[in-house]
Amino acid sequence: MKKILTKSETIVTYLKNKKLVTMEELKLRLGTKCRMTVFRRLSKLGYISSYSHSGRYYSLKRIARYNKYGIWSYDSVLFSKxxxxxxxxxxxxxxxxxxxxxxxxxxxxxxxxxxxxxxxxxxxxx
CATH class of the missing domain: 1.10.10 (Arc Repressor Mutant, subunit A)
Structure with a gap:
């Protein structure tokens, strides 16, 4: 079973290690079933969602490394600034x-x- 994030383990730490995650992963890690709880936490951190894969993946703006067109690709998942x-x-x-x-x-x-x-x-x- 996945470990729920504690005060010492933040979404930032988790995302720095994984680079990108799904909503289901975040809900599991935060110990919630509510999407809004996840979005509230993400919005405080400056998140981005993928334009590929139907917006299924999330990361943080500070993690992204955009090319000259403003596109960041990680594991074939695409994000735009x-x-x-x-x-x-x-x-x-x-x-x-x-x-x-x-x-x-x-x-x-x-x-x-x-x-x-x-x-x-x-x-x-x-």
């Missing part, structure tokens, strides 16, 4: 010199972006 995939697309497109084609964005972000791009266009965001 801009937040969600849509926010990242919006930032990259708005700050590009010549723009991008979808295949270039797929390569940069290492995920399929066409559906998100279509939503951004439909909502007149880009």
């Amino acid at each position: 801009y937040g969600t995939l849509k926010k990242t697309l919006e930032f990259l497109i708005d700050n590009s010199y010549k723009g991008y084609i979808a295949s270039e964005l797929n390569t940069i972000l290492k995920v399929k972006v066409e559906d998100s791009l279509l939503e951004l266009v439909k909502n007149k965001i880009i």
Whole structure:
């Protein structure tokens, strides 16, 4: 059975060792069944959630090492300093010199972006 975090063992220590975790891991480590308890603790620490894997993974901003596009990859899980995939697309497109084609964005972000791009266009965001 997993050990519940004590006062001496914080989420920070746990995440520094693991780099990224799921909600279920955090609930288990904190000894709670409530997602909001976990989010309250994470929000005080400055957390990020993955834009790949349906946002299933969490880490801390201070752990991430972003590339020139603002992307951090760890164990094939992708995080963006801009937040969600849509926010990242919006930032990259708005700050590009010549723009991008979808295949270039797929390569940069290492995920399929066409559906998100279509939503951004439909909502007149880009």
